[in-house]
Amino acid sequence: xxxxxxxxxxxxxxxxxxxxxxxxxxxxxxxxxxxxxxxxxxxxxxxxxxxxxxxxxxxxxxxxxxxxxxxxxxxxxxxxxxxxxxxxxxxxxxxxxxxxxxxxxxxxxxxxxxxxxxxxxxxxxx
Ligand SMILES: [Zn+2]
Ligand SMILES: [Zn+2]
Numbered sequence: 479x480x481x482x483x484x485x486x487x488x489x490x491x492x493x494x495x496x497x498x499x500x501x502x503x504x505x506x507x508x509x510x511x512x513x514x515x516x517x518x519x520x521x522x523x524x525x526x527x528x529x530x531x532x533x534x535x536x537x538x539x540x541x542x543x544x545x546x547x548x549x550x551x552x553x554x555x556x557x558x559x560x561x562x563x564x565x566x567x568x569x570x571x572x573x574x575x576x577x578x579x580x581x582x583x584x585x586x587x588x589x590x591x592x593x594x595x596x597x598x599x600x601x602x603x604x
Contacts, residue, residue, distance in 0.1 A: 487511075487514070487515045487519055487523060488523055488526075488527075490511055490514055490515070491507070491511065491520065491523045491524070491527065492527070492532070494507065494510055494511075495532075495533060495545075495546070495547040496547070499546075499547065499573075500546070500570065500571070500572075501538075501544045501545065501546035501562070501571040501572065501573065502544065502545055502546070503538060503542050503543065503544050503545075503571075504520075504521075504524070504542065504543045504544070504545065505542065507520055507524070507545065508520050524545055528545075531548055532547070532548060533545045533546060533547055533548055534546060534548050536562055536592055536594070537592055537594065538562070538564050538571055538594065539564055539566070539569075539594070539596065544562070544571050546562075546571070546573050549573075549575075559577065559578055559580065559590075559591055560573055560574055560575060560576060560577070560578070561574045561576060561578055561591075561593035561594070561595055562574060562593070562594050562595070563594075563595045563596070563597070563599070564594055564595070564596050565596075565597070565598055565599035565601075565602055566596050566597065566598065567598055567599070567602040568599065568601065568602055570599050570601070572599070574595070578591060578593055
């Protein structure tokens with residue numbers, strides 16, 4: 479795929495991820511750039527940034543797609559094995575910098591995992 483062309487639309491989406499470390503749901507993102515680009519463009523940009531190793535994608539509760547900035551990922555090497563935490567109270571999603579031990583399965587090859595822990599975040603507990 480190569481480097482994402484830095485169009486204005488791409489930059490707008492990138493900026494959202496650069497300026498805070500929080501994960502964003504696709505619904506959230508579309509809302510944030512409303513008026514600047516349509517849904518289809520948002521989906522296309524997210525796809526390309528994901529392929530380039532800039533952001534990663536995972537499923538949150540209610541089957542919603544979430545995106546967050548990758549740490550040290552590249553086009554050829556995604557380190558997406560970390561779990562995510564979603565707060566059932568405020569819906570905030572965090573990337574957890576934990577390593578999850580993937581069990582080795584006989585005669586199977588595991589490519590990705592999608593682990594979502596749910597509960598109350600530190601803000602909601604205090
Ligand atoms: Zn919370
Ligand atoms: Zn993450």
